[in-house]
Amino acid sequence: MTYHVLLTPDEAGGFDxxxxxxxxxxxxxxxxxxxxxxxxxxxxxxxxxxRQGLQPPEDNGFVVALEVEDxxxxxxxxxxxxxxxxxxxxxxTAAGF
Numbered sequence: 001m002t003y004h005v006l007l008t009p010d011e012a013g014g015f016d017x018x019x020x021x022x023x024x025x026x027x028x029x030x031x032x033x034x035x036x037x038x039x040x041x042x043x044x045x046x047x048x049x050x051r052q053g054l055q056p057p058e059d060n061g062f063v064v065a066l067e068v069e070d071x072x073x074x075x076x077x078x079x080x081x082x083x084x085x086x087x088x089x090x091x092x093t094a095a096g097f
Contacts, residue, residue, distance in 0.1 A: 001046070001092075003059045005038050006067060007031060007085045008075065019089075020067035021059035022046070035089060042091050 006018045010027055017038035018025045024041040028034030049056050057063075064086070072082050 001056070001059075002088050002090050003042055004064045005035065005087045005089050006064070006071065007034060007087065008071060009081055009083055011078075011080055018067065018071075019045075019059075020063045021057050031085075035087065039089050039091050042089065046091070 003019050003021055006020065008016050008018075010016050014027055014029045015031050015034040016025060016027055017034040019038055019042050022042055022045045024038070024045045026034055026037030026041050028037050046056055068084065068086075071084065075082050
């Protein structure tokens with residue numbers, strides 16, 4: 001499965017990775033660590049949904065756009081850099097989604 005992930009620099013250092021569709025996140029010291037960590041968080045969330053008998057939510061542009069808008073607004077309000085990168089990550093799960 002493919003999911004969109006947003007990366008922003010963390011004010012304390014490192015990078016925040018967020019998957020808007022699954023509402024999970026991971027803080028890594030490097031971009032690579034953040035992406036690896038968010039992949040693991042996505043797999044964990046998908047496995048959790050499968051155990052609950054639920055289908056994963058769609059990863060769509062509208063959800064991603066809302067997250068981008070909210071994140072940039074919050075960062076600007078707090079005087080933080082509005083630097084952001086979007087990535088697509090591919091994950092394989094045992095859940096069979």
